[in-house]
Amino acid sequence: MAFFISSIVQITVLYFGLLITASLGKENWDTCHFGSVKCLCQKGKGQTNLLKADCSNRGLRSVPVFSSNVTWIDLSNNRIYWINNWFPSNVTYLDLSRNSLYRLYGHPFRGLYNLKTLNLERNQLNQTYFYEGFFDDLHSLTELNLKSNIPTYIPHGYLNDKEYSKLKSLQTLKMDGIGSLTFGKGFGRLEKFQKLDVSGKTGNCSFERISKDMFLYTPRLVYLDVSACNILEIEEGAFGNLKYLEHLDVSFNQHLGFWSLPNITHDLNKTSIKTFLAKGINCLAGMSGTILKHSLQYLQNTKISEINFEKNKLEHFELGLLRVLPDTLTTISMGEMELAQGIFVTDYFLFQNRQFYNISLQMRSIPYQTFDSHCKHDRYRPRMSIEYFNWLEYDNEQREASSSTFISRKKWNDQFLVTFEFPKTLNVFHGNMSRLYGDIPEFKINAPGLREIYMQDNLLYSWDGPVHGIENIEIANLSNNFCSHISKSFLEHARGLRILLMSKNNLGRSLLNDVGGEIFRNTVSLEFLDLSDNNITVLSAHMFNNMNQLRALNLRKNQLLTVNVKMKHMRNINYINLEQNRLATIESESRTLFKRLFQTSKLVIYFSENPILCSCDNIDFLEWITINRLHFQDFFHYNCSFSSSHEFNFMSVMSAKASVTSMKETCKSSIGIYMYIAIATGVLFLLSIVVGIVLVKKIKCNNRNAETSV
Numbered sequence: 001m002a003f004f005i006s007s008i009v010q011i012t013v014l015y016f017g018l019l020i021t022a023s024l025g026k027e028n029w030d031t032c033h034f035g036s037v038k039c040l041c042q043k044g045k046g047q048t049n050l051l052k053a054d055c056s057n058r059g060l061r062s063v064p065v066f067s068s069n070v071t072w073i074d075l076s077n078n079r080i081y082w083i084n085n086w087f088p089s090n091v092t093y094l095d096l097s098r099n100s101l102y103r104l105y106g107h108p109f110r111g112l113y114n115l116k117t118l119n120l121e122r123n124q125l126n127q128t129y130f131y132e133g134f135f136d137d138l139h140s141l142t143e144l145n146l147k148s149n150i151p152t153y154i155p156h157g158y159l160n161d162k163e164y165s166k167l168k169s170l171q172t173l174k175m176d177g178i179g180s181l182t183f184g185k186g187f188g189r190l191e192k193f194q195k196l197d198v199s200g201k202t203g204n205c206s207f208e209r210i211s212k213d214m215f216l217y218t219p220r221l222v223y224l225d226v227s228a229c230n231i232l233e234i235e236e237g238a239f240g241n242l243k244y245l246e247h248l249d250v251s252f253n254q255h256l257g258f259w260s261l262p263n264i265t266h267d268l269n270k271t272s273i274k275t276f277l278a279k280g281i282n283c284l285a286g287m288s289g290t291i292l293k294h295s296l297q298y299l300q301n302t303k304i305s306e307i308n309f310e311k312n313k314l315e316h317f318e319l320g321l322l323r324v325l326p327d328t329l330t331t332i333s334m335g336e337m338e339l340a341q342g343i344f345v346t347d348y349f350l351f352q353n354r355q356f357y358n359i360s361l362q363m364r365s366i367p368y369q370t371f372d373s374h375c376k377h378d379r380y381r382p383r384m385s386i387e388y389f390n391w392l393e394y395d396n397e398q399r400e401a402s403s404s405t406f407i408s409r410k411k412w413n414d415q416f417l418v419t420f421e422f423p424k425t426l427n428v429f430h431g432n433m434s435r436l437y438g439d440i441p442e443f444k445i446n447a448p449g450l451r452e453i454y455m456q457d458n459l460l461y462s463w464d465g466p467v468h469g470i471e472n473i474e475i476a477n478l479s480n481n482f483c484s485h486i487s488k489s490f491l492e493h494a495r496g497l498r499i500l501l502m503s504k505n506n507l508g509r510s511l512l513n514d515v516g517g518e519i520f521r522n523t524v525s526l527e528f529l530d531l532s533d534n535n536i537t538v539l540s541a542h543m544f545n546n547m548n549q550l551r552a553l554n555l556r557k558n559q560l561l562t563v564n565v566k567m568k569h570m571r572n573i574n575y576i577n578l579e580q581n582r583l584a585t586i587e588s589e590s591r592t593l594f595k596r597l598f599q600t601s602k603l604v605i606y607f608s609e610n611p612i613l614c615s616c617d618n619i620d621f622l623e624w625i626t627i628n629r630l631h632f633q634d635f636f637h638y639n640c641s642f643s644s645s646h647e648f649n650f651m652s653v654m655s656a657k658a659s660v661t662s663m664k665e666t667c668k669s670s671i672g673i674y675m676y677i678a679i680a681t682g683v684l685f686l687l688s689i690v691v692g693i694v695l696v697k698k699i700k701c702n703n704r705n706a707e708t709s710v
Contacts, residue, residue, distance in 0.1 A: 029054065034064040044071065050090070063087075075099070076119070083108040090114055097121040097145070103129075110137055116169075117143045121203075125149040127175060128159065135166045142192075143172040147203035161186025161217075171195060177205035177229055181214070188217035194244070196221055200228030201252065210234045212241075221245055227277070228252040234260055240267025251279035251308075258282055258314070261295035269301045276304060282312040291317040293324055300324050306331040330425070417468065422447035432477070433457040440490075444468035456480050456501070465490035472496050479530070480504040486511075488518040497523050498549075501530045508535035508559070517542035525549055532556040532577070541566050548572075556580055556606070563590050573597065577606040584613035584641060585621045595624075598631050606633045611641030614648040616667035619660070622648060626656045 032041035037055060044050035052072035055064060060078040063085045072093045081100040089111045102124035109115065115138055127146050135141075144167065164170075165186035170193050177198030187193065196218065198205050205228060212235050215221065221242050231253040239245060250256065250264060261278070268276075276299070291314060299307075304326060310333050322332070420443065422429075427449045436455065439462035446469055453470075456479040463478070466489040474496055483505040491497070500523065511519070511531075517540055520526070524546050536558040543565055544550065552575035560581040567573065586594070597603045607625075614622065629635040638650040646663055649655035 034066050037064040039064075056095075066091075071114075086110055087112060092140075093117045095119040096123070099123050101125055102150075104134070107133060107136065109135070112137055113139050116140055119145045120149070121145045121147040121174075123149050130160050130163045132163060135163055138167055140169050141167050142169050144170060144174070146173075146175040147197075149176060149204075159184060165189040168192075173197070174203070176203045177207055177226070179207060181207050182211075183215060183218050185217050188219075190218075191220065193218060193220055195223040197223075197225045198229065199225045199249070200230070205229035208232045210238045212236075212238050214238065215242060219243060222272075223247045225249040226253075227279075231256060234263050236263045237267040238263070240270050242271050245271040246274045247277075248273060248275070249277040250281060251277050253281055254283045256281040258291050258295060258312075261291065262298070265296055265298040267298065268304075269298050271302070273299070273302050273304050275306045275308075277308045278312075279308055280311040282314060290314070291321060293318050293321050296321065297324050300326060302326060303328045305329060306333075308333040310335045417442065417444045419444045419446055419469075422450065425449050428452045428454075430454040431458070436460055438462075439464055440467065442466055442468075445470065448472065451475065453477070461485075463487065463490045466492040468493055470494055470496075474525075475499040477501040478505070483507060484509065486519060488514060491519060492522055494523050495525060497526050499528045500526060503530045503532040503534065503554070505533075506535050507531070508537055511536055511540075511543065512538050514543065515540045517545050520544060521546055523547065527572075528552040528554075530554040532558070534558055536560060538562070539565050544570070551575065553577070562587060567593055567597065570597070571600060574602045575604055575606075578610065579606045580609045583607070583610040585618050586625075588620070591621065591624050594631075595628070598628060603631055604633050605631055608634045608637055610638075611643070612638060612648075614640035614644035614646045614663075616646070616663070619663050619667055622663065623660045626660055629653070629656065 029040040029042045032039055032051070032053065034053070034055070037058065037060065039053050039055040039058070041054070042052040044052065049069050051067070051070045053066060053070045054074045056074045056076045056078070058078055060075065060080055063075065063080060063083055065085050066073065066088050068088045068090070070088050071090045073087065073091055074093075074095045076095045076097045076099070078098075079100050080096065081102060083101070083104060087094065087109070091112055092114050094112070094115060094117065097119045098121070100123065101120065104125070109118070118138070118141055125146065127149060159181070161184035163186070167190060170190050172195040173193065174197040177200070181198070200206070205226075207229055208231065210226065210231060210233070215224070215238070219241055222244050224239070224242070224245060224247065227249045228251070231250070232255050234250070234256065239248060245268075248268075256264075258281070260281070264278070265276075291309070296307075305328055307325070307329065308331075314334065422445060424447075426447055429447070429450055429452060432454050433456070436458035438460065440460055441464055445467070450470075450473055452475040453473055454477045456477045458481050460478070460481040461483050462485045463483055464485075464487045466487075470493050473494065476494070476497060476499070479501045480503070483502075484507070486507055487510075494500075511534075520529075520543065523529075526547050527549050528551060529544075529547070532554045533556070536555065537560065539555075539560070541564050544553075545566065548569050549572060550570050551572050553573065554575075554577045556577040557580040560578070560583055563578065563583065563586055594603070594605070612618075612622075625632060625635075632638075635656075636650055636652060640646075640648050646666065648659045648663065650659075
């Protein structure tokens with residue numbers, strides 16, 4: 001029981017798709033020509049004389065001559081290797097990504113005083129070769145993207161910062177990080193420079209060390225991404241001079257290890273840090289790690305709101321680690337790790353401001369190590385603090401006293417229930433694939449702010465309950481838990497549920513025995529119910545009696561032979577999935593019900609991969625489904641079962657109607673023949689009886705005559 005609740009956390013909702021995804025394309029774009037080049041153009045909003053020009057994917061080798069009213073140009077995915085024509089002076093957006101630019105001569109961006117966004121990503125440019133005058137006219141440029149160009153080594157960290165210093169309006173710079181990269185004094189003149197992205201995830205990045213001087217001249221940075229750069233070391237206090245820094249991402253530098261956390265976080269209390277991402281910094285091929293209290297102590301006096309340690313090989317963290325973090329922290333994410341279930345989990349429940357916990361995917365196997373399998377940080381073994389060893393020596397009574405901060409026994413309706421106390425601000429509760437095993441007994445949670453629970457992909461094989469205190473929960477995912485039993489009282493207090501996902505279990509027998517529809521009797525707010533892949537053979541007529549708000553019902557991949565559920569009250573339903581069942585037909589009573597729903601809602605039924613019986617006995621259903629084909633998704637892909645006595649063509653409207661007409665005539669003729677045969681058989685039967693009676697009487701008469709003569 002304690003094991004079950006201790007791993008419950010918060011995550012992002014993944015709403016189950018209900019409607020068909022519409023294809024996206026460019027609307028209101030017309031063909032236009034610039035010389036011999038054909039592009040797509042769109043008029044600017046409110047300014048009919050200005051144009052957006054999309055000339056991407058045209059196989060161009062040079063830049064077309066654009067008219068002066070073009071203000072937005074997309075030349076991406078071409079084969080342009082040099083800029084031979086100047087661009088109109090009114091251009092504010094220019095995309096030259098994914099071309100073959102390798103050397104820019106002269107002044108390729110002359111006169112572009114209004115240009116705000118310049119994308120040179122994925123070319124063959126050398127970012128150190130920006131000669132004097134290259135950026136002269138880009139006075140308004142706010143975003144520059146130089147990602148994934150030639151991975152050129154930068155000797156002594158040299159960048160032509162004098163040239164970059166001319167970009168007075170620059171706010172965002174995305175570039176490759178090669179060699180011992182350092183941002184010189186010229187960057188200090190960029191008063192609006194706030195976002196720097198040198199991540200190797202989206203470009204080339206490989207520098208071994210971040211020194212204290214690397215960002216000395218970029219003090220106004222708010223956003224810094226140095227992820228996936230093969231960094232071996234970060235010098236203590238390297239980010240301390242970034243007074244305005246709010247977002248720091250050092251993820252996927254697998255050689256850093258947890259031992260580097262004190263250096264990374266050192267002096268972050270001098271910044272404005274809000275988000276700290278350190279995903280995948282511990283080598284997956286090495287030993288499981290531990291995060292100690294002193295690793296994050298410098299975050300104590302910050303206003304940080306999110307910490308992410310996902311995808312690390314972390315087994316546990318020191319007791320009290322989370323307690324050194326400030327009350328402003330609302331999101332802690334430790335998914336896809338190897339967290340053990342230890343006494344340290346008591347820290348999860350001591351924070352009244354937490355809104356999001358994630359320790360999911362603990363059962364997922366470690367991915368194949370595609371990087372350097374030798375962990376350079378293995379030689380560094382951090383020391384655990386004395387407090388940790390003292391904790392190991394605590395007796396059981398002391399541990400229980402510590403745990404009582406979130407577990408208690410309280411009286412509830414004249415009985416004492418185990419009660420779990422959660423932060424009042426917690427609104428998402430996520431523990432999918434977290435090695436949870438066993439049944440769900442009766443207990444109570446005290447979490448007034450909780451709205452979403454995700455517990456899929458565990459081994460919670462029996463749902464007994466009831467679970468008290470869940471009246472405000474709106475979304476619950478219990479899919480793929482190998483559950484074969486759900487009690488009639490399990491959802492007794494789930495009156496606020498809007499979305500309930502219970503797919504990939506084995507609830508068929510429990511639902512079969514629920515003749516009165518008691519399991520879902522209190523889920524009066526439910527809008528979406530997923531019972532797919534549950535080995536369901538029969539649903540009682542009253543199963544969904546109280547679901548007046550239901551919009552979508554997923555019964556896909558079960559063993560249903562009939563659909564006799566009452567749905568007259570479901571005025572809002574617009575999606576029913578009955579695919580991959582054993583439905584040969586839909587009975588007359590259900591067809592009448594569906595017909596009424598077709599008139600009052602936009603109901604769509606998914607019925608493919610069912611063994612539809614194409615025979616004279618089922619002609620009424622075949623005619624009905626043809627008439628209402630617009631309400632049946634993928635109607636033209638339906639097929640008759642192998643046991644069908646007739647053929648039916650679902651391929652088109654005309655063929656389906658023709659099949660109905662043909663079957664009616666065939667069945668009518670067959671009925672006439674059957675009646676003739678039946679009548680003839682009856683007449684012959686009567687004649688045989690009459691003849692038999694006559695023969696019997698004649699035989700008796702002959703016998704009496706013979707006796708008389710004797």
